[in-house]
Amino acid sequence: MDPRTKVVLVWIPSHVGIPGNEKVDVAKLALNQEINDGKQVIWSDLKIKVNTHLEQLWQTDWDTEVDNKLHEIRPNLKERLNYDENKRLL
Numbered sequence: 001m002d003p004r005t006k007v008v009l010v011w012i013p014s015h016v017g018i019p020g021n022e023k024v025d026v027a028k029l030a031l032n033q034e035i036n037d038g039k040q041v042i043w044s045d046l047k048i049k050v051n052t053h054l055e056q057l058w059q060t061d062w063d064t065e066v067d068n069k070l071h072e073i074r075p076n077l078k079e080r081l082n083y084d085e086n087k088r089l090l
Helices: 019-032 043-063 069-073
Strands: none
Touching: none
């Protein structure tokens, strides 16, 4: 290497301050923890909790989409859209 060459190393924190990435980091930590309390969870019970949590996260993200025309039509993702017999939105 030429002695006149200057090398600068810069550390860039990839996950710091990015909410989605920080959530993934927390989830990865949880996956590495051993659960040994002797309790078993029925998948159908866990699925309800997981789906509810994911719906809440999705709604929270959707609430930030205030400039989206679809958000004006359907601000609450859980509510069904109502149509009349001519397939027009009520």
